[in-house]
Amino acid sequence: MEEPLPDYRKASLTFIVLRVLIGTLLKGLFKIEVRGLENLPREGSYIFAGNHLSWIDSFLMLILAPAEPRIYFIAAREEVERPEWRRFFTKRVGGVIAVDRDEGNAYRQAVTKVKQVLKGGGVLGIFPEGDVSAIETGKILPLKRGIGHFAAQNGVPIVPVAFSGTKELWLRKRVRMIVGQPIAAQQCGKAVAEQLTRQTAEGIRAVLPPPPPVNPTSPKLFKKFFTQLFTQEEREHPIPE
DSSP: OOOOOOTOOOOOOOHHHHHHHHHHHHHSEEEEEEEEEGGSSSSSSEEEEEEEEHHHHHHHHHHHHHHOOOEEEEEEEOOOOSSSSHHHHHHHHHOEEETTTTTHHHHHHHHHHHHHHHHTTEEEEEOOOOOOOOOOOOOOOOOHHHHHHHHHHHOEEEEEEEESOSSSSTTOOOEEEEOOOOOOOOOOHHHHHHHHHHHHHHHHHHHOOOOOOOOOSSSSTTHHHHHHHHHHOSSSOOOOO
16 A cells, blocks of 8 residues: 655645745845746746756745745756755755766666655656756757656646846846746657647747846946855856857
8 A cells, every 4th residue: 555645735834934935025126027937837837948047946936936836946956955045945945856866876866856846746846957047048048858758647737937137136126937838748658758848949039138238337336246045056057059
């Protein structure tokens, strides 16, 4: 007899309180615009898939989307454990599927955990480019095939989401999150999985705006601080073509 799955849909009180506090803080620091929340499914699990510019993208998902069903992110273990504030946040709030990228069975571990989350009513938050863009160009990197396989294996819809203005940050900068039309659920094989990956890329591109114009003479208070605070890793990243 199988043990019942945890209720991955439910948000803990700790998460709800921190979500409100962090949301209030971020909305005070930046000019946040959100569109398309009505496109999020009202019932059932789904995959929330977006382009990736910085660590703040996942925070925007968490504070702007409904608290329930709860969003769980796949992330490299080293990205959620450094610096120390990320380790603290992850430990207190949860919602992270940490993967050891150097281990040979990392993908298999992720597949198992993703299945549990989706079957238990949760939402998978994923950045299927598999990396962070080096600069913001209004384009995306090629998507990893895992996004299509996760959707096809679990028979859940994919909701594309686009982020703009989050690569470089300063006080009161305008940042945007735009949610696109859901891609219908299909539970099939490899060919459909690859099709879903292509459809996800098309869905993100459909709502991805060009980088916001920047007035070179306008003040950019605390630019270095905020940009470095939300930078993923101190290493080179690819530039979308």
